[in-house]
Amino acid sequence: MVELQNVSVTYSSGVDALNNVSLKINDGDFAFVVGSSGAGKSTMIKLLLKEIDATSGVVTVNGYNLNKLKKRKIPEFRRTLGFVFQDFRLIPSMTVYENIAFVLRVIDAPVKYIRKRVPYVISLVGLHAKTNSYPDELSGGEKQRVAIARALVNDPQLIIADEPTGNIDPELSYEIVELLKGINDQGTTILMVTHEHDLVRHFGGRIINITDGEIVFDEVISGVTDEPLPEEELAQTMAEAAGGQAQAPSPVTSTEDALIDEVIAALTGADQGGAE
């Protein structure tokens, strides 16, 4: 569970990155956070990881009041969540297996458990064949799947993903989100920041738009489909993405259509330097 109550963040440089933001994400939710570059999305993520503190307001994550969290309690808190970043943050000198096992070693898990758990999460993300490869030997999508396996390995209540698809080919982005959706189906709360509107449109769900440090849109919309796209339809979506202003395909009702248009307008209007 994530809750922000009237949270503002002002960096020491004087930038107001978040301005009186209130937000609640319930256990088991899947939420996309969208917004233009510099809107304050990563600031919100850093807040939730307790990398930075709120200038004002109350931040609660997984039952921890982060305003009051003592420094030495931070490790305990962070063990209740997983993270996935755009730049993967894998340790280059470690194999896929070691990168994931590392997390369990850090929390002092029994060796027997590590030996069972790590291969299991590696197979969940479909990288069994790459178990002993080094990050340099993997594609971007594969690296991100390793990062997701790492986020999963200690069975967190919440996974926070800041642009997990930002450095990956668009078609592979779908796989990554599918993977996160699958994890969400098992009950893990997922908060994912993204620039890719096609992803948001395709999967739907709760969409939170941050613009200039404020939440300007927070609604649940249904996706184009909840099933994985057939290959050709995926290709068509790609083509539309490449073409820019794509129209939402048919199985969407007109009210939802309007909502999506609203979101897309908000996205494309503000987002000049986005990841497209």
Add this chain to the structure above:
Amino acid sequence: MKLSGFKYLADQGVENIWKNKMMAFATFCVLLISLLLVGSSVLFYLNMNSMILGLGNQNEIAIYLDPETAQEDVDAFGEKLKSLENINTVDYISKEQAYESMQDQISRGKAIFDYIDGYDFMPDGFNATVINNDTIEDTVAQISQMEHVESVSSMPQVAEFLRELRRVVTIIAVAIIIALAAVSMIMISNTTKASVFARREEIQIMKYVGATNAFIRMPFFVEGMVTGFFAGAGAFFITWAVYRSVYRILTEQGMLMRAFGIGSIIPFDNIRLYVAFAYLLAGALIGALGSVVSTRRHLDV
């Protein structure tokens, strides 16, 4: 912490050393030199103490009279000596006894005595002990004023000299130890900084996944400790080799040693275990502490 976890962290610490070979080596050298200097100061100090202790009991004054003094004057002098305030016992050493004891001491040069006719050239002497050691200097002065006296000497002069020397050495040793401790700490701090830098990505990720501060520091702790331990071992072997040769040289100079009353240099074998233990412990401790102190500064954890 479980044993497996500890093994993992210990491995990481050793890997750190390998990753920063040059820095680790530099730290090793500085620690080695520091330990050697401190160790030799301490050993020097201990030996001097042992010598002072050996001399301390010798509250004796050796008095030699003019060889020309007549026997009745010698006897009278003995009586007069006994009546002095601070004098406890008086032993008469005749010309003959002095001659014999000299022959014993110069056993290797016996041939010299073939050229010497009789022992009349030897002085009559007295060994007197004093009641109060503290005023021995005054007593010596008093005796030297007496008739027929050629020379008076007391061993405590040597002891006094050694005491003074010990004081100076103590001051110098303390200064050396402080300076070296500072240099060692700076070196270890820099090595730690370098290995923190080499592992910064890992450390960042560790923090994200909820590693405790102790866990993050442990490899650096091990790194410092292992480096310090090896420096201690190196210092021990160097000390061993040097001490033994110095000891051999000094004991071969038997005459010189006896002249100074130095019979009490400590043989290395008697203290080998203590020295080894002290070096290893000091090395490991300084290394470990240095890295802990500096991770606190460089790690912001």
